[in-house]
Amino acid sequence: MGERLRQWIQSDLIGVYATIAVVVIVGLALVIFLVVGPIAGILFGAAIVALSFYLVSLTSRGPADISDIAPPPAETAQQVLVIANQGLESPALDSEIALRAERGPLELKLIAPAPASSLARRISDDVDVETARAGERLRAAVKRLSATGVAASGQVDEEAEPMRCLLDGLREFPADEVLLVPGDELDWSDAEGLADRIRAETGVRVTELGS
Numbered sequence: 001m002g003e004r005l006r007q008w009i010q011s012d013l014i015g016v017y018a019t020i021a022v023v024v025i026v027g028l029a030l031v032i033f034l035v036v037g038p039i040a041g042i043l044f045g046a047a048i049v050a051l052s053f054y055l056v057s058l059t060s061r062g063p064a065d066i067s068d069i070a071p072p073p074a075e076t077a078q079q080v081l082v083i084a085n086q087g088l089e090s091p092a093l094d095s096e097i098a099l100r101a102e103r104g105p106l107e108l109k110l111i112a113p114a115p116a117s118s119l120a121r122r123i124s125d126d127v128d129v130e131t132a133r134a135g136e137r138l139r140a141a142v143k144r145l146s147a148t149g150v151a152a153s154g155q156v157d158e159e160a161e162p163m164r165c166l167l168d169g170l171r172e173f174p175a176d177e178v179l180l181v182p183g184d185e186l187d188w189s190d191a192e193g194l195a196d197r198i199r200a201e202t203g204v205r206v207t208e209l210g211s
Contacts, residue, residue: 069170069202077105079175082154083165085112085134087181088141092209096179101150108145109173110154112138113165115185131158163194170204177205 029045078100087093088110100106114134134156145152157165162185166178180195182188195206 081175084181086183088137
């Protein structure tokens with residue numbers, strides 16, 4: 001929970017909402033303190049603090065279960081899983097795919113996480129714009145890579161965080177390598193942290209590219 005709270009506090013987006021919320025809550029507590037009485041003001045403030053920690057605890061996660069993730073059989077063609085959204089437009093991705101295609105047959109699966117772009121949109125589950133943009137990037141990337149002779153396919157994972165896309169993608173598509181191409185979307189730090197565990201515990205290669 002401590003690490004999740006630290007990320008939550010350090011987030012630029014959350015910081016704006018948190019600052020506004022703190023000012024409003026302190027103001028309400030002061031009004032209650034002066035109008036209703038000191039005890040009521042203190043109890044109100046304590047209740048809000050307790051509720052805040054409870055909500056943060058609900059969003060905290062334990063270690064992801066990766067026990068069922070393993071590389072594909074050695075005799076199969078190269079199978080590369082790409083987790084990217086804005087990163088699908090990165091020239092670095094095309095360069096890395098070209099290098100792997102030179103080694104032999106290559107099967108490529110692209111998964112584009114489409115999380116909400118702001119806290120307000122996440123709360124309201126409004127990801128229509130993000131999903132549409134991710135779909136456009138994905139279609140363009142599949143067409144571009146397929147034109148080079150690579151067997152490429154892909155999907156948009158609506159409302160999904162990059163970490164969940166990484167786990168679900170490896171379960172559905174037993175890749176021997178993962179390419180992570182972060183963009184400006186939320187929650188990439190979780191996926192990048194998970195990459196270290198996947199490298200160490202499963203033998204699946206994970207390469208992180210700059211977008």
